[in-house]
Structures are given as structure tokens and as C-alpha cells.
Amino acid sequence: MRHLIPLIIFAVLVVFLGVGLNLNPREVPSPLVGRPAPQFHLKELHHPDRLFGPADLKGKVWILNVWASWCAACRTEHPILNAWSRNPDLILIGLNYKDNPVDGLRWLQALGDPYTRSVVDNNGRVGLDWGVYGVPESFVVDKKGIIRHKTIGPVSMDDVKTVLMPLIVQLEGESV
Amino acid sequence: MRITIAVVMMLACVMNVSAKVEMLSFTVPENEARYKKLTAELRCMVCQNQNIASSNADLAKDLRQQVYTHIKKGQSDEEIIAFMVARYGEFVLYRPRLNARTALLWLGPFVLLVGGMFLMIRLMRRTRDGDAPISEGSMNRARDLLKKNSKTP
Numbered sequence: 491m492r493h494l495i496p497l498i499i500f501a502v503l504v505v506f507l508g509v510g511l512n513l514n515p516r517e518v519p520s521p522l523v524g525r526p527a528p529q530f531h532l533k534e535l536h537h538p539d540r541l542f543g544p545a546d547l548k549g550k551v552w553i554l555n556v557w558a559s560w561c562a563a564c565r566t567e568h569p570i571l572n573a574w575s576r577n578p579d580l581i582l583i584g585l586n587y588k589d590n591p592v593d594g595l596r597w598l599q600a601l602g603d604p605y606t607r608s609v610v611d612n613n614g615r616v617g618l619d620w621g622v623y624g625v626p627e628s629f630v631v632d633k634k635g636i637i638r639h640k641t642i643g644p645v646s647m648d649d650v651k652t653v654l655m656p657l658i659v660q661l662e663g664e665s666v
Numbered sequence: 667m668r669i670t671i672a673v674v675m676m677l678a679c680v681m682n683v684s685a686k687v688e689m690l691s692f693t694v695p696e697n698e699a700r701y702k703k704l705t706a707e708l709r710c711m712v713c714q715n716q717n718i719a720s721s722n723a724d725l726a727k728d729l730r731q732q733v734y735t736h737i738k739k740g741q742s743d744e745e746i747i748a749f750m751v752a753r754y755g756e757f758v759l760y761r762p763r764l765n766a767r768t769a770l771l772w773l774g775p776f777v778l779l780v781g782g783m784f785l786m787i788r789l790m791r792r793t794r795d796g797d798a799p800i801s802e803g804s805m806n807r808a809r810d811l812l813k814k815n816s817k818t819p
Contacts (some may be wrong), residue, residue, distance in 0.1 A: 515714060521755040588724070614728055620754040623711035623725055 491621040520640045528619040535608035551661045552581035554629040558629035561625040575604035584608040587617045632661045
């Protein structure tokens with residue numbers, strides 16, 4: 491019994507360290523989940539004379555995807571967004587973050603445009619309000635305009651199927 | 667000659683670093699101190715083991731700028747910290763605030779210290795009380811062994 495105690499302490503330590511090692515330190519829970527989506531009025535990438543913001547999507551479930559042409563992980567994510575956007579009901583808003591709009595447009599022309607609309611956040615001020623720190627990031631906003639989920643880093647097809655689509659279906663069922 | 671080159675190269679490095687720092691002007695020295703304190707206490711979310719004062723990441727630069735403009739606008743330290751926490755969560759604070767979720771983090775070491783001291787005192791007491799009388803049989807055996815030992819040189 492006496493010799494069991496150190497062994498038990500050791501086992502507990504191993505479990506704690508093991509769990510700690512398997513956590514992703516880059517995934518910091520966002521304080522914005524469960525809170526109203528920060529408002530913005532930004533120029534559209536394709537139509538700089540038009541402004542667009544979350545207020546225009548009130549009563550709808552939508553996704554905000556933060557991306558940039560300088561972001562390597564966004565390139566990995568892009569084909570998945572393209573495939574996902576074949577779903578006609580999906581409202582996917584692209585936030586072109588700290589990017590040159592010309593580069594952003596060129597990127598979409600070359601790789602395909604999955605976005606329902608794209609807006610330009612040139613100086614990153616809107617990204618700051620949304621707590622963006624690692625592009626790409628994707629937010630799910632519900633009908634009331636509340637952020638319900640945030641994915642940090644590139645979205646995988648697995649995420650779309652197992653996390654994002656079930657959540658969207660659930661949120662579609664909620665009343666405004 | 668070699669030393670001169672090394673010195674020149676070292677100076678070049680230093681100059682390069684200082685060139686990256688933004689020029690900020692404070693009219694009140696107290697505000698500059700607040701700026702330095704705040705940027706030292708806020709974590710850079712991109713390079714997680716640096717504060718925003720020492721990080722060259724783009725986001726850290728933006729956040730430094732935010733701290734600067736908020737100070738210029740006359741906001742208090744608490745307001746600036748609340749602004750950052752609302753966006754990035756408690757994780758931006760190098761010194762997390764004491765609340766129900768961080769209680770273990772703050773109080774855990776003290777609990778361990780007190781627990782450890784308690785255990786140590788108990789163990790020490792036990793060894794002191796451990797001078798229990800030895801049975802006659804054991805004493806005889808010890809005597810025999812000692813005798814045997816003294817016979818062989």
C-alpha cells in the first residue's frame with residue numbers, strides 16, 4: 491500500500507500531462523461565442539461602392555470566413571469552401587482581412603469564389619473587433635445575430651460534415 | 667579588423683530592430699508609463715509566449731496602436747483591459763484575474779504548499795515517535811551479530 495501511493499501520484503501526473511500535450515494551444519476559446527456579432531459596415535470586394543454588414547443578415551444563419559491572399563492555410567481551406575458553397579442555402583460571407591483588394595480579387599478569380607458576398611477589412615479593424623488572431627477563422631452566426639461557434643484555422647471537410655452543417659441545421663430550426 | 671566587423675554587424679542588428687519600433691509621442695509622461703505597463707501585460711495571441719510590447723507580429727502592432735489611441739482618448743487601464751478581454755478572452759492577460767475559473771490557478775500553489783507542509787510535519791512526528799521498545803529476541807540477535815563481528819578481525 492505504501493508503495494502504491496507514489497505510483498498513483500505518478501499515474502495521475504501522466505494523465506494530466508498527456509491531456510495537456512494533446513491540447514492545441516492555438517485554440518483559445520473565444521469570449522465572443524454566445525455574444526452578439528460585432529457590427530460593421532464594409533465595402534464589398536466586388537462592388538466597392540456598396541456597403542455590407544451583419545445587420546443585412548438579420549434573421550438568417552450565416553458564416554463569416556476570415557481570409558487573406560497572403561495566408562497559406564487559407565489556400566488549403568479554399569477548395570473545401572468551394573465544395574461547401576455548392577450547397578445553395580449556405581450564406582458564406584468572406585472577410586478579406588488585411589489584404590490588398592486587388593490581390594483578393596485575383597485570388598478569387600484564380601481559385602474560385604465560394605462567397606455569397608465578400609467584404610474588405612483593409613486595416614484589420616473589424617478583424618480586431620471579432621477577436622481574429624490567426625487566419626483563417628470561421629464564425630457561425632444565428633438568426634438573432636449571436637455568434638454560436640468559432641473555428642480557428644482551416645476548416646476541413648470533416649468539420650463541415652460533423653460540426654458546422656449539423657449546427658447550421660439546428661440553428662435554422664430556432665425561431666428568430 | 668575582425669572585431670571591428672563584428673561590432674559593425676552587431677550595431678546594424680540593433681539599428682534594424684529600433685527601426686521597426688513605431689514612433690509614439692506622449693505629452694504626459696505618466697501615460698507613457700501606462701502604455702509600457704499595459705503592452706507588457708498583454709499577450710500576443712499570434713506568438714503566445716511574448717507580450718505585445720516585444721512582439722513584431724502584425725497583430726501585436728495593431729494592438730499596441732489600440733492601446734496608444736485608447737490612452738490618448740483618456741480611457742482608464744481597466745477600460746483598455748476590458749476592451750482586449752472582450753475580444754480575445756482572459757488569455758490575453760499575463761496575470762489572469764481572480765475568479766471562479768482561475769481560482770485553482772491562483773490558489774493551487776498555496777494549497778499544495780500548505781498540504782505539503784502538513785504532510786511533512788506529520789511524517790517527521792511519526793519518525794520521532796518511532797523510538798519504540800525493541801523486543802528481547804531482536805536485542806539478543808543483535809548482540810550475537812556484534813559478537814561474531816568482533817571475533818573476526
